[in-house]
Amino acid sequence: MLIKKSDDILPSEITDKNAYLNRRQFLKEAGLYAAVASAGGLLLPVSSEAAVTHNENGIYKDIATGPYTVDEKLTSYKDVTSYNNFYEFGTQKGAPRFRAAEFKTRPWKITVEGECEKPGMYDLEDFLKTDWMEERIYRFRCVEAWSMVVPWIGFELNKMLKQFQPNSKAKYVEFETLYDPKQMPGQERAILDWPYTEGLRIDEAMHPLTIMVVGLYGDILPNQNGAPLRLMVPWKYGFKSIKSIAKIRFTEKAPVSSWMKSAPSEYGFYSNVNPNVAHPRWSQARERRLGEDGFFSRKRKTLMFNGYGEQVASLYSGMDLSKHF
Numbered sequence: 001m002l003i004k005k006s007d008d009i010l011p012s013e014i015t016d017k018n019a020y021l022n023r024r025q026f027l028k029e030a031g032l033y034a035a036v037a038s039a040g041g042l043l044l045p046v047s048s049e050a051a052v053t054h055n056e057n058g059i060y061k062d063i064a065t066g067p068y069t070v071d072e073k074l075t076s077y078k079d080v081t082s083y084n085n086f087y088e089f090g091t092q093k094g095a096p097r098f099r100a101a102e103f104k105t106r107p108w109k110i111t112v113e114g115e116c117e118k119p120g121m122y123d124l125e126d127f128l129k130t131d132w133m134e135e136r137i138y139r140f141r142c143v144e145a146w147s148m149v150v151p152w153i154g155f156e157l158n159k160m161l162k163q164f165q166p167n168s169k170a171k172y173v174e175f176e177t178l179y180d181p182k183q184m185p186g187q188e189r190a191i192l193d194w195p196y197t198e199g200l201r202i203d204e205a206m207h208p209l210t211i212m213v214v215g216l217y218g219d220i221l222p223n224q225n226g227a228p229l230r231l232m233v234p235w236k237y238g239f240k241s242i243k244s245i246a247k248i249r250f251t252e253k254a255p256v257s258s259w260m261k262s263a264p265s266e267y268g269f270y271s272n273v274n275p276n277v278a279h280p281r282w283s284q285a286r287e288r289r290l291g292e293d294g295f296f297s298r299k300r301k302t303l304m305f306n307g308y309g310e311q312v313a314s315l316y317s318g319m320d321l322s323k324h325f
Contacts, residue, residue, distance in 0.1 A: 144238030153215030199255035
């Protein structure tokens with residue numbers, strides 16, 4: 001399928017101008033922690049290239065650089081926002097950009113349940129204005145059916161989870177996407193067992209590389225990229241980075257994710273980037289970077305833990321990663 005894209009279209013030309021400016025002002029006033037990523041990856045300081053698309057709003061000004069930096073070229077804003085896996089808005093990569101255009105992300109409530117001292121329903125805006133949100137800039141490299149390097153805006157997930165005070169029984173964290181077939185037409189089809197769910201072990205969730213994302217490229221997170229709140233776990237495959245999160249649940253037993261339910265022989269709980277373990281239908285030893293010389297560009301070697309082995313390999317000490325995939 002041929003998807004026509006324009007380099008000239010900015011979010012301010014797509015969204016109602018007053019609403020667009022108000023959202024951008026909110027981001028500046030919220031004091032957001034900036035994270036740069038895609039579905040797995042390596043980090044580096046923001047550069048003039050990173051800020052080129054929406055630098056005029058000042059979000060990148062005076063924001064500190066995050067740890068684990070590496071220098072890789074950013075994937076273009078156009079590719080990041082027009083080539084998406086978001087089955088709630090269609091299975092074709094170009095569909096979410098258009099079908100999610102009217103998706104309402106404000107107000108947004110997050111339900112917290114399970115093994116914690118402070119369950120309840122929380123307003124997203126309350127978190128975006130809290131003093132525990134530290135500002136940082138990251139750039140993550142991601143691996144899915146392709147790879148990308150994307151500048152995200154967000155905050156460490158552990159800073160959010162600690163506010164709910166998980167108890168000693170909280171061994172895992174389960175996340176759930178909003179279920180609203182009227183707004184998300186893909187949920188009217190039995191592609192997956194809706195709503196979409198994903199999970200992490202509590203130590204994975206608390207790791208400083210696990211990010212909760214609220215924006216990208218210096219602007220508020222586009223609907224097709226998982227607005228208003230999505231997960232980002234840079235050493236795992238992209239489907240672990242659940243979008244439009246509406247529920248967080250602390251559990252004693254490992255949750256069963258949507259893809260595990262759909263195809264248990266193909267998708268495991270951990271889903272760590274691992275070039276040594278092939279998917280049943282294709283090799284995962286090499287990856288293609290989106291935007292580099294088209295679909296037939298030369299593939300590059302996939303890195304174990306997507307290059308984060310030094311930071312996260314200890315989480316899986318003693319485990320057989322071909323069995324616990």
